[in-house]
Amino acid sequence: MDIGLKIKELRKCKNLSQIQFSAIIGIDNSQLSKIERGNLQPTITQLMEISSKFNVSIDSLLSNEKGNNITANVNSKITNDSGEVQQLIVKLEEQIAFLTNQVKEKDIQISNLIEILGKK
Numbered sequence: 722m723d724i725g726l727k728i729k730e731l732r733k734c735k736n737l738s739q740i741q742f743s744a745i746i747g748i749d750n751s752q753l754s755k756i757e758r759g760n761l762q763p764t765i766t767q768l769m770e771i772s773s774k775f776n777v778s779i780d781s782l783l784s785n786e787k788g789n790n791i792t793a794n795v796n797s798k799i800t801n802d803s804g805e806v807q808q809l810i811v812k813l814e815e816q817i818a819f820l821t822n823q824v825k826e827k828d829i830q831i832s833n834l835i836e837i838l839g840k841k
Contacts, residue, residue, distance in 0.1 A: 727782055729757040731775055746770040 722730075732742040732753075743753040747770060755761035763771070772779045 722785070723759050724763065724782055725757045725759040728753075728763065728771065731771070731777060732757075735775065745774050 732739070735742070737745070739750045739753050739757070743750040746753075746767060748767060752761065756763050756767075768779050768782055771777065771782065
């Protein structure tokens with residue numbers, strides 16, 4: 722698959738317009754249009770920007786593989802990120818529960834102290 726088509730596929734996978742995508746990678750949208758149509762080859766700097774901003778390897782952009790390689794890479798990254806987010810949420814919920822119990826214990830201790838001091 723042509724590199725321009727791979728870049729276009731990536732852009733569409735991210736639901737971005739040419740204007741949005743080109744702004745993210747720091748080029749003019751007319752230049753992106755030419756790249757997507759195969760009239761212009763992206764520079765290594767542009768490929769590096771695409772790679773870093775959209776979490777795809779330059780190798781996957783340059784490979785001659787056909788099919789949804791870019792889409793698969795992006796979807797895989799999204800799936801991995803979602804799993805990591807879920808793990809973080811579980812850890813945060815555990816920490817919140819622990820801290821809530823700590824606060825309750827401190828409230829009980831303070832209540833006990835107030836009661837003891839009130840008796841004296």
